[in-house]
Amino acid sequence: MxxxxxxxxxxxxxxxxxxxxxxxxxxxxxxxxxxxxxTPKQEDGEKIYRQYCVTCHGLYGDMGASGAANLNETKLSLEEKIEVITNGRNTMTGFKSLLSEAKIKAVAEYTKELKK
Ligand code: HEC
Structure with a gap:
């Protein structure tokens, strides 16, 4: 009880x-x-770029470590960039297992801003 x-x-x-x-x-x-x-979308792309891409492409896209393409001089369209970032090309590894589609698009859009 x-x-x-x-x-x-x-x-x-x-x-x-x-x-x-x-x-x-x-x-x-x-x-x-x-x-x-x-939260603005733009910031996301920058954050992702700094986290995953600077090691090879550098803060301004022109570092070229391990043969990375100069993102300032790229002639690729947004769709083609998304393709390279998603599936990778030669020495660059794809990011589809690490980043969502929306994040890949955001970071691809951010690479346009690297152009001086
Ligand atoms: C391990 C190093 C490495 C990392 C990390 C890396 N890349 Fe790359 N990236 C490369 C290399 C190397 C190439 C050139 C590939 C080739 O020769 O086909 C390249 C090419 C590219 C291209 C194509 C440029 C062109 O004009 O053809 C884009 C766009 C790109 N990278 C974006 C990114 C983004 C965005 C990230 C981060 C999510 C990233 N890369 C992370 C090494 C890297």
């Missing part, structure tokens, strides 16, 4: 806590969701 009373007490406590939490979070979730949608 004693156990049952304790159990009821615990359940009551949990119920009271979760109730208080849900009251608070309803205001905080609305605030955070509005900031998340404001």
């Amino acid at each position: 004693k156990k049952l009373i304790i159990a009821i007490g615990i359940v009551g406590l949990i119920w009271a806590c979760s109730n208080a939490e849900s009251g608070n979070s309803s205001t905080s979730t609305t605030a955070s969701s509005s900031t998340a949608s404001e």
Whole structure:
């Protein structure tokens, strides 16, 4: 009998806590969701480029490590770049297992900005 009373007490406590939490979070979730949608797309491509591409292409696309193509002088269209980044070419490895389609497109678009 004693156990049952304790159990009821615990359940009551949990119920009271979760109730208080849900009251608070309803205001905080609305605030955070509005900031998340404001993230600009451009920044994503730059971040991805710095993370995955600078090792060979350099910050400005013209480093040429391990024979990397100069991205300032590329004549490829956006579609062709996406193809190279997705599936790779010769020494460059493809990124389809690492990056989503949207991320590959963002980074391909960013390489256009490397042109001086
Ligand atoms: C391991 C080194 C390496 C990494 C990392 C790398 N690349 Fe490359 N990239 C190369 C090489 C080497 C070539 C030239 C391939 C060839 O000779 O066919 C190239 C070619 C390219 C081309 C084609 C340019 C042209 O004019 O033909 C594009 C576009 C490109 N890379 C974009 C990227 C992007 C974007 C990333 C990051 C997601 C990246 N690369 C990461 C080595 C690399």
